[in-house]
Amino acid sequence: MSEHRETFDAVVVGSGPNGLSAAVSLAQYGASVLVLEAAGEIGGGTRTAQLTLPGFEHDVCSAVHTMGILSPFFRSLRLEEHGLRWIVPEASVAHPLDDQPAVMMWSSVEETSGGLGADASSYRNLITPFLDNAEGFFADAIGPLRWPRHPDLFARFGLRAMWPASSFAKWRFQQSRARALFAGCAGHSILPLDKAFTAALGLIFSIAGHVKPWPVAAGGSQAIPRALASLLHGLGGEIRTGVRVTSVQDLPAARVYLFDTSPDQLSSIAGSALPNAYLRRLARYRYGPGVFKLDWALDGPIPWRDPNCLEASTVHLGGTLEEIAAGEKTTFQGKHPKRPYVLLCQQSQLDASRAPEGKQTGYAYCHVPGGSTVDMTEAIERQVERFAPGFKDRILARHAMNTHDFHRYNPNYVGGAITGGVADAFQLFTRPVARLDPYSTPNPRIFICSASTPPGGGVHGMCGYHAAKSALTQIERFEPAPLSA
Numbered sequence: 001m002s003e004h005r006e007t008f009d010a011v012v013v014g015s016g017p018n019g020l021s022a023a024v025s026l027a028q029y030g031a032s033v034l035v036l037e038a039a040g041e042i043g044g045g046t047r048t049a050q051l052t053l054p055g056f057e058h059d060v061c062s063a064v065h066t067m068g069i070l071s072p073f074f075r076s077l078r079l080e081e082h083g084l085r086w087i088v089p090e091a092s093v094a095h096p097l098d099d100q101p102a103v104m105m106w107s108s109v110e111e112t113s114g115g116l117g118a119d120a121s122s123y124r125n126l127i128t129p130f131l132d133n134a135e136g137f138f139a140d141a142i143g144p145l146r147w148p149r150h151p152d153l154f155a156r157f158g159l160r161a162m163w164p165a166s167s168f169a170k171w172r173f174q175q176s177r178a179r180a181l182f183a184g185c186a187g188h189s190i191l192p193l194d195k196a197f198t199a200a201l202g203l204i205f206s207i208a209g210h211v212k213p214w215p216v217a218a219g220g221s222q223a224i225p226r227a228l229a230s231l232l233h234g235l236g237g238e239i240r241t242g243v244r245v246t247s248v249q250d251l252p253a254a255r256v257y258l259f260d261t262s263p264d265q266l267s268s269i270a271g272s273a274l275p276n277a278y279l280r281r282l283a284r285y286r287y288g289p290g291v292f293k294l295d296w297a298l299d300g301p302i303p304w305r306d307p308n309c310l311e312a313s314t315v316h317l318g319g320t321l322e323e324i325a326a327g328e329k330t331t332f333q334g335k336h337p338k339r340p341y342v343l344l345c346q347q348s349q350l351d352a353s354r355a356p357e358g359k360q361t362g363y364a365y366c367h368v369p370g371g372s373t374v375d376m377t378e379a380i381e382r383q384v385e386r387f388a389p390g391f392k393d394r395i396l397a398r399h400a401m402n403t404h405d406f407h408r409y410n411p412n413y414v415g416g417a418i419t420g421g422v423a424d425a426f427q428l429f430t431r432p433v434a435r436l437d438p439y440s441t442p443n444p445r446i447f448i449c450s451a452s453t454p455p456g457g458g459v460h461g462m463c464g465y466h467a468a469k470s471a472l473t474q475i476e477r478f479e480p481a482p483l484s485a
């Protein structure tokens with residue numbers, strides 16, 4: 001392997017959780033690795049910043065790490081030894097409704113089903129079989145692409161996951177409470193809930209909530225990339241920030257190159273080293289809706305009508321299944337719903353380090369059409385106020401980001417799309433294009449490792465891990481050389 005300072009075995013473009021995971025995987029194998037990051041700070045979608053007032057630490061992008069705490073790769077790294085501490089809430093989800101107590105997804109299935117009336121046993125029977133071998137289930141669900149190690153369990157999941165979330169919830173549950181809870185979880189898919197396979201995320205997020213309640217990272221999501229970077233440095237890897245790669249000329253000599261970027265950027269940076277047919281296929285990649293996000297500095301806790309809501313890391317604001325489904329469909333059709341489905345996180349309720357004493361941070365976003373510049377502040381705050389009258393009086397300061405702001409902040413967020421592109425039945429396993437090894441490209445020295453590869457969006461590092469495995473099959477074949485050569 002190479003020892004010269006300006007040549008590397010592998011160069012990774014981008015230091016998001018997938019870029020860093022790829023770099024760590026390669027360095028574990030003994031490769032010399034350089035990570036180039038455009039921003040002044042590592043982390044991509046996992047940075048934390050004082051967006052509103054001094055002393056208020058806001059997660060700029062990802063906030064709650066449902067998949068992070070369960071990621072087989074992260075678990076193997078013992079990130080806790082590098083400063084990462086998960087804070088696990090009593091409840092993963094609170095789902096307030098207009099005229100009744102909030103539906104709560106507590107850690108315990110029994111306690112959760114206790115709030116679901118006639119659907120208690122149906123919910124229990126849906127979730128419990130996956131809990132007996134949760135580790136095996138998640139290793140298959142977000143683990144390496146391979147024949148499942150637990151085929152019975154995975155078949156059980158697959159038969160339910162293939163449904164549209166709204167039909168599944170209506171078939172499975174008789175009452176509005178369980179239906180709403182399931183719709184809120186499925187809404188994380190950023191797809192209309194009448195699309196096939198949207199039940200998958202509803203199920204995965206529900207099961208996860210009973211395995212490890214959806215946590216936040218102590219000190220902010222930035223603790224995740226910092227732990228990965230500490231591990232990487234310990235393995236001899238190097239990270240350079242403030243380096244935006246715009247063409248292959250910007251890249252030092254290496255054996256292989258991994259792009260923690262959108263397919264769009266892979267084309268614009270490395271297009272000269274890739275065949276036109278592949279570039280045409282990348283150009284057909286669909287990014288989907290974006291988000292509009294608000295961060296608040298608050299004078300105290302959100303005054304939920306049902307105080308149980310304060311126990312949850314995440315609050316789903318959208319009312320009934322029908323209302324959430326209608327809102328998400330409207331967004332997918334390129335319009336802005338009056339009552340958007342809002343995902344709200346309460347990091348400072350769990351982690352006092354996020355706000356000055358007696359104060360709180362607030363974080364919420366809704367899905368909007370890709371490229372939207374519509375200001376959704378009022379629509380989001382109306383949804384919070386609907387379930388927490390007096391909320392607006394607690395706002396000390398707010399910070400807003402529309403889809404253009406997100407795209408400027410991180411070029412991977414094309415049109416403001418936050419999870420690496422549409423993850424529907426067609427694009428989930430064929431991202432960025434249909435290939436037996438989706439991390440590879442027709443150029444055997446170029447790989448893509450971002451959330452635009454399987455298993456898709458979220459902070460779990462699995463895309464980076466798989467891409468590194470793919471790159472390692474080629475790395476010995478090449479001597480370090482410029483990519484343009």
Ligand SMILES: Cc1cc2nc3c(=O)[nH]c(=O)nc-3n(C[C@H](O)[C@H](O)[C@H](O)COP(=O)(O)OP(=O)(O)OC[C@H]3O[C@@H](n4cnc5c(N)ncnc54)[C@H](O)[C@@H]3O)c2cc1C
Pocket residue numbers: 013014015016017018019020036037038039042043044045046060061062063064065066067068243244245246260261265269291293365406409410411412413418419420449450451452456457458459460463
């Ligand atoms: C508002 C929002 C909320 C979210 N909430 C959650 C959540 O609660 N939980 C969760 O699990 N996930 C969440 N996500 C999604 C999650 O953040 C992403 O799926 C994840 O960060 C993807 O990781 P990545 O490594 O693929 O890419 P990114 O995190 O996007 O990192 C890519 C990095 O590459 C750098 N880069 C790009 N182009 C270049 C270039 N040309 N040269 C040099 N560097 C470059 C970028 O600056 C960036 O640092 C959220 C995202 C957003 C935006």
